[in-house]
Amino acid sequence: MGARLRILALLVVAALLAGTVWARLAYWQVMRHVQLSASAQAQYHELVQLPALRGVIFDRNMTQLVVNTTVYSAFVSPDQVAPGVRDTVASGLSSVLGVDKAGVMKTLESGAKFAYVLRRFSKAKADQLRALKLPGVGLEDESQRSYLPGIAAGSSLAANLLGFVTYDGQGQRGLEQYYQAQLAGTPGYISSYRDLANREIVLGSHTHQDPVNGSDLVLSLDANVQYQAEQALSYGVRNANAESGSVLIMDPTTGGIVAWADYPSYDANNFNHTDPSLFQDNVSSYLYEPGSVMKVVTLSGAINQGAITPSTVINDPGYLNVGGYRIADWDHRNHGNIDYTYVLDHSLNVGAMKAMQAEGHAACYSYLKGFGLTQPSGVDVAGETSVPLPAQDQMSDAQYATTAFGQGIGVNMVQMLAAVNVIANGGRYAPPHVVERVGSTINPLLLKPQRQVITAATAQQMTAMMEDVVQHGSGWTSRVKGFELDQAGKTGTAQIPVNGQYTLDVWASYVGFLPAIHPKFTMIVVVRKPHYAGSQYDWTLNDGYLTAAPIWKNIAQAMVVDWRITPD
Amino acid sequence: MQVAGSVAADRLHLSSFAHAYLGLGAALVAVLFYLALAAQVTQSSYDITRLQDQQRQLIAEQDQLRYQEVTLHAPAQVQHSAAQSGMQRTAPVAYVPAQPVAIDLGAPAGASGTDATPLWARYLAALFNKVGGTRDVMAAGK
Numbered sequence: 001m002g003a004r005l006r007i008l009a010l011l012v013v014a015a016l017l018a019g020t021v022w023a024r025l026a027y028w029q030v031m032r033h034v035q036l037s038a039s040a041q042a043q044y045h046e047l048v049q050l051p052a053l054r055g056v057i058f059d060r061n062m063t064q065l066v067v068n069t070t071v072y073s074a075f076v077s078p079d080q081v082a083p084g085v086r087d088t089v090a091s092g093l094s095s096v097l098g099v100d101k102a103g104v105m106k107t108l109e110s111g112a113k114f115a116y117v118l119r120r121f122s123k124a125k126a127d128q129l130r131a132l133k134l135p136g137v138g139l140e141d142e143s144q145r146s147y148l149p150g151i152a153a154g155s156s157l158a159a160n161l162l163g164f165v166t167y168d169g170q171g172q173r174g175l176e177q178y179y180q181a182q183l184a185g186t187p188g189y190i191s192s193y194r195d196l197a198n199r200e201i202v203l204g205s206h207t208h209q210d211p212v213n214g215s216d217l218v219l220s221l222d223a224n225v226q227y228q229a230e231q232a233l234s235y236g237v238r239n240a241n242a243e244s245g246s247v248l249i250m251d252p253t254t255g256g257i258v259a260w261a262d263y264p265s266y267d268a269n270n271f272n273h274t275d276p277s278l279f280q281d282n283v284s285s286y287l288y289e290p291g292s293v294m295k296v297v298t299l300s301g302a303i304n305q306g307a308i309t310p311s312t313v314i315n316d317p318g319y320l321n322v323g324g325y326r327i328a329d330w331d332h333r334n335h336g337n338i339d340y341t342y343v344l345d346h347s348l349n350v351g352a353m354k355a356m357q358a359e360g361h362a363a364c365y366s367y368l369k370g371f372g373l374t375q376p377s378g379v380d381v382a383g384e385t386s387v388p389l390p391a392q393d394q395m396s397d398a399q400y401a402t403t404a405f406g407q408g409i410g411v412n413m414v415q416m417l418a419a420v421n422v423i424a425n426g427g428r429y430a431p432p433h434v435v436e437r438v439g440s441t442i443n444p445l446l447l448k449p450q451r452q453v454i455t456a457a458t459a460q461q462m463t464a465m466m467e468d469v470v471q472h473g474s475g476w477t478s479r480v481k482g483f484e485l486d487q488a489g490k491t492g493t494a495q496i497p498v499n500g501q502y503t504l505d506v507w508a509s510y511v512g513f514l515p516a517i518h519p520k521f522t523m524i525v526v527v528r529k530p531h532y533a534g535s536q537y538d539w540t541l542n543d544g545y546l547t548a549a550p551i552w553k554n555i556a557q558a559m560v561v562d563w564r565i566t567p568d
Numbered sequence: 569m570q571v572a573g574s575v576a577a578d579r580l581h582l583s584s585f586a587h588a589y590l591g592l593g594a595a596l597v598a599v600l601f602y603l604a605l606a607a608q609v610t611q612s613s614y615d616i617t618r619l620q621d622q623q624r625q626l627i628a629e630q631d632q633l634r635y636q637e638v639t640l641h642a643p644a645q646v647q648h649s650a651a652q653s654g655m656q657r658t659a660p661v662a663y664v665p666a667q668p669v670a671i672d673l674g675a676p677a678g679a680s681g682t683d684a685t686p687l688w689a690r691y692l693a694a695l696f697n698k699v700g701g702t703r704d705v706m707a708a709g710k
Contacts, residue, residue, distance in 0.1 A: 064638045070628035123628050141624055146635050148642040157642065227643035 044193050051143065052185030055214030057162065057175065059223045060256075060436070064148075066162060071144045072126035073119040074137060078108045081136035092132045093117050096125055120144060120167070142167075145176075147268040148223070151230045156268045158226050160281040161260040161381065161434065164268040172271075173279055175217065175434060177382035182438050185214035215439030220256025225249060228558040229259040233525070236551035237263045240508075240530035240542070246282045247555065248413050249523045252421055252513060254446060255430030257379070258521060259555075284377075284384040287410035288507045288526065291494030291544070292347040294406030296511070297419055299340060299355050300462045301367030304454040307358035310341045310465050316350045323397035327353065330493075330540070344465045345473030347491060349405040356404035364400060365392040370453040371419035372429055379414045379432045380445065386412055407494055417511065417524040423466065423488075424513040424522045427459040428452050463488050467516050478510060478549040480556045486567040487514040489552070491544035496529070504539050505529045510548035514556055517568045521559060525551045 028036065057066040074097060081089055086108045094101035097118045107115045117137070126139055145165045147156035156162075163174025171180040188211035229247045237245040249259040266278040280286070302308045316335040319328040329335070329348045343351025356364050368374055368389065376386040387410045389395070395403075402408035411419075418432045428450040435443050454462075466488030469475040475489040489512025495502040509526045513519035525548040535541040559565065582590075639645055 063641060064634075067631075067635045067638050069631045069635045070624075123632055141628060148639065149644040151644060157644065224643050227647075 044195070046190075046192050046194050048190045048192075050188035050190065050209075050211045051169075052187045052211035053213040054143070054145065054165065054169070054185065055183040055216045055439075057183075057217045057219065059219050059221045059226075060258075061222065062218070063223045065157065065219070065221070065223060066148075067146045068143050069146045070123065070141050071120040072123065072129075073140045073142060074117040074121070074126075074129060075140060076104075076107065076115055076117055077136045077138070078110050078112050078115060079136075081108050085135055089134045089137060092129070092134045093137065096128045096132065097121060145268075150265065150267070151227070151234055154267050155230075155265045157223065157230070158221065158260060159265045159268045160262040160279075160283070161221070161257075162268060163382065164271040166271075173383065174281065174381055175219075178380055179217060179435065179438065183214040183217065186212040188212070215441075217435050218437040219434055220251060220254070220258060220436050221260065221434065222258050222562075224562055225555075225559055226259045226261060228562070229261040229555050230263065230265070232551050232554040232558070233261050233263045236525075236547070236554070237527060240527055240532050240547040242527045242531065242547065243529035244282060245525065245527040245548075245551070246286075246413055247523065247525050247551065248283050248417050249521050249555070249559075250417055250421055250430075250432060252424040252519045252522050253430065255418065255421070255432045255450075256436060256446075257432060257434045260381075260434070281381070281383060282526075282528070283413045284379055284381055285412070287385055287387055287412055288509075288528070289409060289494040289497075290406040290411055290416050290509060291492035291507065292349075292352075292406055293416060293420065293490050293492030293509055293511050293524075294404070294409070295344060295347065295352045296423060296462065296466065296490050297367065297371050297373070298352050298364070298404045299344060299465070300423060300454055300458060301364060301371075302355040302359040303340075303461055304367070304458040305359040305363045307360075307363075308340055308355050310461055311339045313337050313339050314343075314351060314354050316343070316348055316354075318350065320350045320353050320401070322353060322401040325398050325401075327398075327401055341465050341468050344490070345469050347474055352405040353401045356400060361395070361400050362392065364404070365389075365395070367453070368403070370429070370451070371422055373409070373411055373415055373419055377412070377414040377418050377432050378445070380435050380443070384412065384414065386410075386415060406492060413524055413526055416509075417522060420490075420511045420524070421513075421522045422453045423459050423462045424519040425450070425459075426456045427454040463516050466490055466512070470512070474543075474545045475510070475512065475549060477545045478512060478553045478556070480514065480553055480560060483514055483556075483560070483567055486516050487556070488512055488516045488519075489549070491549060493540075493543045506539075506542050508542055508544040508547040510544045510552045512552060512556075514560075515565065515568045520563060520565050521556075523552055523555065525549075525555075527551070 054068060056064055056068065059065055074093065076089070076093070086105060090101050090104040090108060093099055093104050099118055104117060107117070120142065126141075129137070130139065147159065147162065147164075149155075150157045150159065161174050163172055163176035165171050165176050169184060171177040171183060176183065188209040189207075190209075191207040229249065233245050233247050236242075245263050247259060247261040248257065250257055260283055262282050264278060266274045271279075299308070303310070315337050316329065318332055318334045319326050321327075327349060329350055335342075335346070335348060335350075338348070338351065340351060340355065342348075343355075359367075374389045376384050378384075389409065390399075399408055414432050418429065421432075422429050430450050431445045431448055433443055433445040436446065437443065466475075467485070469491075470479060470487050470489050471485065474491040478487070478489050480487060489510060492507075492509040492511070494507045494509075496505045496507060497503070507526060507528055508530055509524060511522070511524040513522040527544075527547045530542045530547040532541040532546055
């Protein structure tokens with residue numbers, strides 16, 4: 001019995017010991033399986049990501065607007081730098097990279113494993129640093145977007161349109177953001193196994209996936225015209241002491257954007273040292289009241305509706321009472337009996353309101369819709385802003401009246417240019433777009449059928465009226481040499497509301513196309529808050545004809561030469 | 569049962585020491601072979617790393633050159649270079665403004681002009697045409 005008990009006790013002890021071992025084994029092999037496998041994989045499995053090359057951006061003449069370049073970052077492993085050579089290393093880094101020597105010394109004395117010294121510098125500096133052969137110092141190469149220089153040292157060409165790319169490869173603003181998925185591509189990888197000495201096991205399983213590089217973009221933009229536009233805009237905005245200005249040029253038949261300029265702008269190569277307020281693109285992200293430029297839309301609708309003709313005579317006593325408000329012409333003068341060509345020539349609000357009343361609210365609203373002013377333009381650039389109009393029956397008489405001459409309605413420049421372009425394009429709405437091709441795929445916007453907003457005959461009549469504006473009206477400051485009788489345009493000046501009250505600050509604009517009958521381009525210029533010399537005595541000196549139209553003229557003159565445009 | 573090696577050794581009348589030496593020799597050859605292979609692999613990995621580094625540098629140089637080439641054609645650079653070499657922008661060409669001419673296409677064309685050829689010349693021409701045959705005086709256009 002004693003022997004049996006001893007055997008039993010021994011068995012129990014053995015079972016307990018074995019159970020402990022098995023339990024521990026089960027713990028490591030079952031409970032901790034996932035974690036340990038991952039740790040083991042991390043030791044011998046290596047996954048190297050192969051970055052995809054970001055697609056480049058070309059203009060319509062295949063001029064590269066954005067280039068991928070290689071830049072370098074210098075890092076140091078302080079624990080590998082012996083105390084005796086710290087001073088040499090710090091001096092070398094400081095002399096080549098221009099970094100603070102004391103700061104580098106502090107990093108070296110920290111004894112850390114890794115620290116960046118300077119990021120993203122040129123290959124020339126990297127070559128100098130490599131030649132010094134400093135112990136514990138390494139170089140890392142990275143890809144960076146480089147943009148063409150703009151008009152001034154602190155700007156790059158078409159910065160507000162193109163946007164920029166952050167260091168982690170994310171497109172921000174403009175086309176870089178809108179076409180991020182297409183430009184970025186898909187990164188590839190190499191998966192292999194390494195031995196204890198960190199050598200690749202050649203016969204081990206080895207997986208390789210090539211990266212798919214990003215697609216290139218071909219734009220409708222013309223780099224030369226863009227440059228001319230930026231130059232003329234910069235001069236014009238400074239000359240008018242304005243807050244800012246923008247230019248947008250479009251191909252009338254396709255809706256392709258030829259130039260997209262903002263002033264002031266920024267340098268996309270140096271985006272991390274730029275005031276973020278400069279990133280705003282005022283062409284598509286800024287809403288303004290178009291002022292008298294809207295009369296082109298109002299009168300076109302009324303003519304198309306058969307409510308008026310260019311020679312219909314009305315009486316303009318200088319004001320009109322609408323919905324309890326007395327709304328006056330800009331000059332507060334009685335103009336007597338005048339026709340609609342005279343109304344557009346002299347930009348008279350009463351004439352525009354009477355045209356709107358003649359066609360009726362419903363028709364007026366449907367034309368606003370047809371001209372694309374009630375919804376976003378859909379242009380393929382990130383950040384378009386638009387404000388929808390209230391429903392047709394929710395707009396008051398006074399709202400319809402002010403909308404007729406472009407106040408009380410907020411639009412962006414793309415919407416407004418696309419609307420006026422309907423006149424230049426024989427009454428058809430061409431969807432505005434910047435990109436013509438993504439890789440080898442045509443932009444679907446280009447293939448979309450263009451909707452007929454007004455008849456070709458109406459467009460022709462309005463073109464004649466807009467020609468008259470240049471020849472006899474407020475557009476005289478936009479006359480391009482040789483095209484005096486062959487260009488169409490309209491000025492616009494709208495007071496800027498602040499807290500519900502209109503101020504003396506204005507948005508001054510000019511829109512037009514050239515040649516009038518067979519236009520090669522449509523262009524809009526907007527100057528914000530100009531303070532023209534003498535405007536403190538006479539605010540009409542800030543009008544579009546003195547601030548925006550001369551900019552239009554300078555750009556058009558350059559385009560006539562560059563594109564070899566001849567009068568019809 | 570005897571293994572083949574033992575049979576061969578027996579045939580060669582090798583001692584047990586000889587067996588050991590043969591075994592050691594084979595092991596040494598195997599070790600040397602492994603070492604040579606490892607050295608070769610290491611050398612190859614160094615070469616690959618060096619070539620990869622060289623390739624990266626060449627790509628970087630190519631990027632630099634491409635950027636330089638593109639920048640040279642940039643409008644801002646062209647203007648800067650032109651200004652440096654003393655070139656100036658010419659004044660825009662002045663065109664003579666065209667004057668609209670009023671032509672009334674609906675107006676009657678009026679009476680046709682009279683033929684002032686003398687009668688004797690007409691008869692003479694008719695005679696020559698009869699003798700020599702008529703000819704087109706204008707080449708046919710295509």
